[in-house]
Amino acid sequence: MNAIVFSQTGGPEVLRLSEVPKPEVRPGMALIRVHAIGVNFADTRFRQGTYVVKPKLPDTPGMEAAGVVEAVGDGVTNVRPGARVAAFTVKSYAEYCQAPASMVVPLPDAVSFVDGAAFPIQVLTAYHLLHTADATGPGRTVLVHSAAGGVGLAAVQLARVAGARVFATVSSDAKARLVLDHGAEAVVNYATGKFADEVLRLTEGRGVDLILDAVGKPTFEEDLRCLAAFGHLSLYGRAGGPIEPFDVVRLSPKSQKVSGFMLPTVTRNFPDKTRESAERCFALMRDGRLKLHIGKTFALADAADAHRYLESRQSTGKLVLIP
Numbered sequence: 001m002n003a004i005v006f007s008q009t010g011g012p013e014v015l016r017l018s019e020v021p022k023p024e025v026r027p028g029m030a031l032i033r034v035h036a037i038g039v040n041f042a043d044t045r046f047r048q049g050t051y052v053v054k055p056k057l058p059d060t061p062g063m064e065a066a067g068v069v070e071a072v073g074d075g076v077t078n079v080r081p082g083a084r085v086a087a088f089t090v091k092s093y094a095e096y097c098q099a100p101a102s103m104v105v106p107l108p109d110a111v112s113f114v115d116g117a118a119f120p121i122q123v124l125t126a127y128h129l130l131h132t133a134d135a136t137g138p139g140r141t142v143l144v145h146s147a148a149g150g151v152g153l154a155a156v157q158l159a160r161v162a163g164a165r166v167f168a169t170v171s172s173d174a175k176a177r178l179v180l181d182h183g184a185e186a187v188v189n190y191a192t193g194k195f196a197d198e199v200l201r202l203t204e205g206r207g208v209d210l211i212l213d214a215v216g217k218p219t220f221e222e223d224l225r226c227l228a229a230f231g232h233l234s235l236y237g238r239a240g241g242p243i244e245p246f247d248v249v250r251l252s253p254k255s256q257k258v259s260g261f262m263l264p265t266v267t268r269n270f271p272d273k274t275r276e277s278a279e280r281c282f283a284l285m286r287d288g289r290l291k292l293h294i295g296k297t298f299a300l301a302d303a304a305d306a307h308r309y310l311e312s313r314q315s316t317g318k319l320v321l322i323p
């Protein structure tokens, strides 16, 4: 089968289309004929060797896919061959991939393979940041950074659905328009100015209850400045670099909370919660209250171009590869 393989870590050019053996289905696993592959920012870090999970070279990137189950291994009872599914997996930049049966989510007929591939990581990260790591609901104010990206656009819409007031940041005016169209009340261009002053102005000096931050070092200090009393800053990525070590005593005067988040904490430990949240989000997609913005699709062979585009900060929404 065809797969993207890299034999050394580095820039997008290390990603090459190669012929590799089709995986043999193992006990507890589902073998999936891949129809669409979700590209995640973490894939670019994995390729560079700077992600928490290190590649075992030669390796294949990819953490999610949608397709049709071709075979299941011994002991699998929750999914059958022929089922349309989305899955949390590894090595998904390929024509076939394997996923643990507990990490496979049935895809409703109304959801395309492209939306299915766009869904697992970014939408469920946004959902669980808002509803598992926090208790987003009516009356809460939420600030979403890098809001035109995959997780960002999902978070803006899901926070609005929950009844929160949503503010957002992006790095260009074109992205700001897109985020406003997805339901943010106000969008600040954080490339051209400090966002905390604007957020404080928008909240009459109170600040926001929840900040979703996957940028890290460039935004952290400003975050603390515009976080409300008892506010919660959730750090779930570091696209702009890791934050400097800081003294938690600094959080005391306003009783603030800073937390970390990784989606696998939910998907690996709470499969029922994962499925339930997926079903809720599929229902919102059916209602039209959650729209997945597919920024661009690429052929699998052009995975390097997809990575270049994502790292350029020009991309919006989700990038998808088609094998």
Ligand SMILES: NC(=O)c1ccc[n+]([C@@H]2O[C@H](COP(=O)([O-])OP(=O)(O)OC[C@H]3O[C@@H](n4cnc5c(N)ncnc54)[C@H](OP(=O)(O)O)[C@@H]3O)[C@@H](O)[C@H]2O)c1
Pocket: 039, 040, 041, 042, 121, 122, 125, 146, 147, 148, 149, 150, 151, 152, 169, 170, 171, 172, 175, 214, 215, 236, 237, 238, 239, 240, 241, 261, 262, 263, 264, 310, 311, 312, 313, 314, 315, 316, 317
């Ligand atoms: N913890 C978890 O479980 C989890 C799960 C999924 C994703 N994440 C994290 O969430 C973030 C978003 O992921 P995504 O896949 O949806 O990607 P994305 O948001 O579509 O793309 C990354 C965005 O990060 C922003 N950014 C800020 N500083 C950047 C820099 N120095 N270089 C490149 N981009 C920069 C850019 O938006 P602007 O140009 O508008 O700033 C860019 O569009 C990533 O940091 C990712 O690692 C974490």
